[in-house]
Structure formats: structure tokens, C-alpha cells
Amino acid sequence: MASIVIRNLDKKTIQNPNLSKPLLWIFLENGLDWMHACGGKGRCTTCKAVILKGEENLIPKSAAEIRYESQNQLGPTERLCCQTKLTGGEVEIEVPEASKLPHIRYSA
Numbered sequence: 001m002a003s004i005v006i007r008n009l010d011k012k013t014i015q016n017p018n019l020s021k022p023l024l025w026i027f028l029e030n031g032l033d034w035m036h037a038c039g040g041k042g043r044c045t046t047c048k049a050v051i052l053k054g055e056e057n058l059i060p061k062s063a064a065e066i067r068y069e070s071q072n073q074l075g076p077t078e079r080l081c082c083q084t085k086l087t088g089g090e091v092e093i094e095v096p097e098a099s100k101l102p103h104i105r106y107s108a
């Protein structure tokens with residue numbers, strides 16, 4: 001069964017997400033407020049997440065992700081949630097400091 005676990009949002013788990021949609025849209029459809037300054041177009045890095053487990057269950061990095069990684073704006077364990085999709089299985093992520101929204105209480 002496919003699932004997305006967000007560790008520092010009290011391990012919020014989204015079961016059976018729509019695998020045809022990028023993670024960002026799955027979060028928004030599930031009522032999660034997630035930073036996305038460029039509107040999900042791959043033109044900023046505010047939607048990034050740190051991948052803690054299950055990187056192999058994500059699609060390959062997009063051209064935008066590779067470009068930001070080469071510019072050191074995206075770390076090797078980070079992905080842009082507007083660019084990446086789950087292929088199946090589980091992925092566990094967390095919101096990095098730079099992408100935390102001020103009105104949300106994040107857990108450890």
C-alpha cells in the first residue's frame with residue numbers, strides 16, 4: 001500500500017495517495033498547508049522536503065531539481081514536492097527549517 005508519512009507533522013500519514021499527482025497537490029488536497037511560493041511550477045525551492053526513507057519510491061529528479069541541486073539550493077536528500085511523485089510503497093519525509101510556515105506547529 002502506498003503512503004506518505006510526514007515525520008515532523010506528528011507523523012501525519014496519507015494512505016493511498018493519487019500516484020499521478022505531485023506530492024504538493026496531494027498535501028493540499030488533504031488539507032495540509034505547504035509552502036509553494038511559485039505555485040508549483042518548479043521555479044522556487046520553498047516546497048522542498050527532506051526525504052528520510054523511501055527515496056527509491058519516488059520518480060527520478062526533474063530538470064529543475066537537478067539544476068537547483070547543482071546550485072546548492074537543494075540538498076542531496078531534498079526534493080521539490082511540486083516536482084516529485086510517489087511510484088508506490090512508502091516515503092517518509094520532513095519539512096526542513098527553511099520551508100516551515102509560521103502558523104503551523106511542527107513536531108520533533
Ligand code: FES
Nearest residue numbers: 038040042044082
Ligand atoms: S512550489 Fe516553487 S518549486 Fe515547488
